Amino acid sequence: MKATDQPLATVTADTWEDAEAHIKAHTSTQARTLSELTARMGEEYHHLVLDPESRTVWYAWTLADELTDAPWTIEQLTPQAAANLVDPYVDMVEDSLNSPEQYADGIGDLDSDQDAMDENTEILLLGLHAEDPTAAVAQIKRQREILRREDARWQRTYAQLVRNLAGTERGGNTRAGESLGISSMQVGRIIREDEERRERLAAAVREVRAQYGAN
Incomplete structure (x- = not known):
């Protein structure tokens, strides 16, 4: 992991409900789930929440599976760390966007892929100067x-x-x-x-x- 990818904060929670409550308690009312990127990571074991007020992304994940329980880890990420985290999944979306034939016969979902790219754009925007459009x-x-x-x-x-x-x-x-x-x-x-x-x-x-x- 790069030094720039280190979480700003890390805590653990016993259950998803506890993890969800922690994120809600530490984010603004403008925070929202990045649902398309979360789905591509596997929404049963991953969850991404973007908070425009703190200009950070909250990432909750667990190593649990259908047979084994495990605690949830909750990380508050910088925009750069969040972008690096989702980059492999964005690459897969771009593979589809660069091959229109993948959307033939309803195999792919263009609207969903476009939404995923928009969510990635939101992450990248967090890393830009907030108060100075020229900068x-x-x-x-x-x-x-x-x-x-x-x-x-x-x-x-x-x-x-x-x-x-x-x-x-x-x-x-x-x-x-x-x-x-x-x-x-x-x-x-x-x-x-x-x-x-x-x-x-x-x-x-x-x-x-x-x-x-x-x-």
Whole structure:
């Protein structure tokens, strides 16, 4: 567990009723159950409550099962810790949203999945500046920039992996494509786009140097 994931407070309760009462006693009247995320975690053994007043999420869970009783653990989580907790379940929802065919013939429930994503958004909003919308937007933009840069690093890494597999010998693109399950044309495009990106950067640097008279 990351240090940022440590609960702000932790208590135990003998029963779900006791756990529910504790959460109710320590949250505001605006607190509400994140029902869609709770359902995906398994509502018999997990429960999530978002409190906008304290800007925290309460998480109750138990190791009990149909045959064994166990106490409930109640944790008060920061928005970041709560987001990390539900992230695997949000990933599964996004898998469905990225594959519309999963909703064919009523297999999936789009409205339910959309609601789950909205609940995750509520958690993320708790972590933004509450009283300064401009600062909140700046936080979002900074996070998106971090993700963009990370994606660029992995894109560069992917291109280098493909380049290494292709090598310099004749037929290298074909062999690389076969090992990766893509066509030789795709291999060539991946390598070419990486070279073009490098050239654009070099051209930009040459232009700046020319403007400032640098050698």
